[in-house]
Ligand code: HEC
């Protein structure tokens with residue numbers, strides 16, 4: 562029923578002349594125990610739309626001087642993050658995000674985020690997209706070969722919805738395969754989901770993010786920083802979007818300013834390095850004592866658990882790699 566409606570709306574957008582070559586609806590994967598994926602009626606996911614979005618993501622012609630592609634900073638092997646800029650956020654399960662960037666300055670759907678990336682961040686010049694190879698992809702996806710920044714953003718949003726990761730060893734453990742985690746990882750997991758760890762309150766659900774903003778106790782001086790720069794509210798001082806922990810072993814360095822080089826440093830911070838400030842989250846228990854002071858074994862276990870959130874299939878899936886020959 563639902564896919565029929567999507568098929569209809571795609572045909573309606575294209576008009577009858579294009580009906581014969583209408584793009585084919587693509588069924589998207591939603592991993593077990595994920596929330597439902599909401600797809601806007603006016604941008605159904607199609608095989609051809611995803612192919613265009615994938616191509617644009619890897620294509621330097623999306624930038625006005627053809628100097629860089631999205632994939633220059635967002636590398637598949639690093640869960641679509643990298644060290645090529647500071648604080649590069651990964652592209653994983655963004656289909657479930659409602660705000661984007663560390664301070665959430667872009668809110669709404671993936672379409673909204675992609676419009677911002679194409680039109681504001683890159684400032685795409687459509688003249689560079691008017692080349693036969695790209696025009697053919699635009700025609701297949703949208704019925705005629707006119708490239709626009711709107712269509713580029715819609716296609717990129719469709720592509721982003723295919724960047725779904727839900728097949729780590731932790732997922733297999735949750736699915737009932739109890740041998741998928743080692744004893745140390747299970748201890749780390751138990752701590753993660755305990756009131757002593759508190760991790761799960763913010764790194765919540767199978768997305769490992771509550772999609773909210775928190776001050777997790779990194780700094781004493783937080784006035785105007787992070788989310789507060791968007792909202793102007795002092796309770797948002799030093800608050801940043803909770804990053805997902807999926808594939809976190811591949812996304813070093815850590816935090817919005819890349820201050821920690823390793824997961825061991827991150828856990829040492831949560832154990833002993835918490836800093837008080839007026840907006841620090843109440844979940845950062847013992848902040849006035851620097852933290853809960855995990856034992857050496859607890860820290861090793863937590864790091865081990867975080868490493869069990871790696872989804873090797875996602876990081877090496879050919880369908881998510883560059884479609885450009887020779888890359
Ligand atoms: C020069 C490196 C660079 C390039 C090129 C780049 N990005 Fe990013 N991207 C970043 C950084 C850094 C951040 C985090 C910035 C912030 O939050 O302030 C980010 C964040 C994002 C986010 C937010 C993710 C989230 O969890 O909120 C999206 C979406 C995104 N980029 C998409 C794109 C797209 C699409 C392109 C190509 C049009 C692109 N990026 C090109 C560096 C880059």
Ligand code: HEC
Pocket residue numbers: 753758759760761762763764774775776777779800801802803804805806809812814815816817818827831842844845863867
């Ligand atoms: C109060 C909410 C909250 C709690 C509780 C919390 N975190 Fe975080 N976590 C965040 C936020 C927000 C960030 C990003 C902060 C920043 O960059 O300024 C973050 C960052 C991280 C990062 C770095 C991720 C990256 O890609 O940079 C890791 C790893 C992490 N947390 C693990 C944990 C673990 C393990 C626990 C439990 C011991 C925990 N967190 C508890 C909110 C929380």
